[in-house]
Amino acid sequence: MIIGICGSPRRMATEHVLSEALKMLTDQGFLTQLFTVRGKNISPCRHCDYCLKNKECVVEDDMYQLYPLFKEAEGFVIATPVYNGSLSAQTKIVLDRTRATLAADPKALLGKPGMAIAVGGDRIGGQEQAISQIHTFYILNGMIPISGGFFGANLGASFWSKDTLEGVKEDAEGFRSLRKTVKKFAQAIRPGIRPDSKSPDSK
Numbered sequence: 001m002i003i004g005i006c007g008s009p010r011r012m013a014t015e016h017v018l019s020e021a022l023k024m025l026t027d028q029g030f031l032t033q034l035f036t037v038r039g040k041n042i043s044p045c046r047h048c049d050y051c052l053k054n055k056e057c058v059v060e061d062d063m064y065q066l067y068p069l070f071k072e073a074e075g076f077v078i079a080t081p082v083y084n085g086s087l088s089a090q091t092k093i094v095l096d097r098t099r100a101t102l103a104a105d106p107k108a109l110l111g112k113p114g115m116a117i118a119v120g121g122d123r124i125g126g127q128e129q130a131i132s133q134i135h136t137f138y139i140l141n142g143m144i145p146i147s148g149g150f151f152g153a154n155l156g157a158s159f160w161s162k163d164t165l166e167g168v169k170e171d172a173e174g175f176r177s178l179r180k181t182v183k184k185f186a187q188a189i190r191p192g193i194r195p196d197s198k199s200p201d202s203k
């Protein structure tokens with residue numbers, strides 16, 4: 001199972017792009033699940049260290065819907081809107097709260113591939129910084145950050161929404177970066193997988 005996590009509080013550009021990414025993966029035979037922070041009650045990590053002793057989080061909120069999926073997931077697709085040149089606070093909170101997962105099992109995420117999607121309202125609004133921050137989370141937890149590849153390189157899927165759903169749907173270059181990254185991500189999870197004809201590479 002591949003888990004897609006949407007860090008936008010709205011059903012708009014980020015959720016649309018993440019749904020498209022998961023559709024591409026479903027078309028290639030992967031089981032996927034989308035988790036969104038929209039409408040959820042997820043508080044920041046308190047750094048109380050309860051999880052280090054008790055192997056679970058003391059804050060009993062909607063993060064408990066996500067904890068079992070972390071363990072189950074073979075791969076992660078984390079999608080964030082760009083807020084102030086980086087992740088949304090909602091995305092960051094989810095990343096911080098995985099501390100409880102790692103406290104229970106330090107190897108819970110080890111070796112799992114992860115890719116990142118960033119959607120900004122501006123053309124160059126901090127998408128790469130947001131992607132790098134998600135990649136840093138992957139690295140810190142022993143995961144494998146996946147880029148779109150080295151020729152026509154991209155770090156991950158980077159979108160320009162112009163602050164609208166229509167804008168993101170029109171971003172052909174963004175979708176090119178998404179297809180490239182999804183292809184590499186699928187190959188990392190299932191080495192030897194034949195690239196889907198619906199998911200062409202850069203061209």
Ligand SMILES: Cc1cc2nc3c(=O)[nH]c(=O)nc-3n(C[C@H](O)[C@H](O)[C@H](O)COP(=O)(O)O)c2cc1C
Binds near residue numbers: 009
């Ligand atoms: C608090 C806030 C800060 C934002 N900062 C940036 C920014 O630094 N760079 C940028 O490109 N877009 C920025 N935006 C615009 C959003 O990234 C853009 O509208 C995006 O499409 C939102 O994703 P959504 O449609 O999934 O909600 C900001 C939006 C908000 C609400």
